[in-house]
Amino acid sequence: MRQIIYTSITTAESGRASDDLPAILRIASARNGLDGITGLLYTEQDGYLQTIEGPEESVADLLASLRSDPRHRDIKILLDRTVEEREFGDWMMVHRERRETVDDFDRRLRRLLMGVSPETAEYFRALVDA
Numbered sequence: 001m002r003q004i005i006y007t008s009i010t011t012a013e014s015g016r017a018s019d020d021l022p023a024i025l026r027i028a029s030a031r032n033g034l035d036g037i038t039g040l041l042y043t044e045q046d047g048y049l050q051t052i053e054g055p056e057e058s059v060a061d062l063l064a065s066l067r068s069d070p071r072h073r074d075i076k077i078l079l080d081r082t083v084e085e086r087e088f089g090d091w092m093m094v095h096r097e098r099r100e101t102v103d104d105f106d107r108r109l110r111r112l113l114m115g116v117s118p119e120t121a122e123y124f125r126a127l128v129d130a
């Protein structure tokens with residue numbers, strides 16, 4: 001199983017990464033199920049942070065799609081490794097609701113990251129604590 005964590009920046013005119021979420025979620029929920037991809041997509045202001053994991057070929061294909069997707073730029077791969085087991089059983093989206101306090105969001109994210117390896121959790125924690 002291959003696992004990748006990357007960050008990128010939205011190209012949406014509004015500067016909000018969340019503006020493209022409905023379209024991304026639609027395609028991801030269809031394609032990821034077929035390709036055995038699971039992971040976590042997090043948005044904050046203009047940034048994306050995403051983990052994808054699954055069979056080598058599926059991850060390579062998705063990465064190629066992501067690289068040519070004009071909705072974001074400056075893809076930086078933070079981690080690219082082989083894992084024995086999935087860390088994310090499902091495909092998840094984490095997005096801080098407008099009315100949610102930072103503390104509530106923090107708590108929700110930490111709950112989601114329970115059971116995830118420290119290396120992976122670190123990338124998400126670093127953002128939350130920033």
Ligand SMILES: Cc1cc2nc3c(=O)[nH]c(=O)nc-3n(C[C@H](O)[C@H](O)[C@H](O)COP(=O)(O)O)c2cc1C
Pocket residue numbers: 008024027028029031032041048050052062064065066067069071072
């Ligand atoms: C930040 C971001 C995250 C994305 N995550 C996924 C994903 O998890 N699964 C997926 O199928 N497509 C995802 N997409 C969409 C893909 O880039 C691509 O548009 C889609 O998979 C269709 O691929 P194709 O144009 O090569 O057919 C994401 C796009 C962006 C900008």
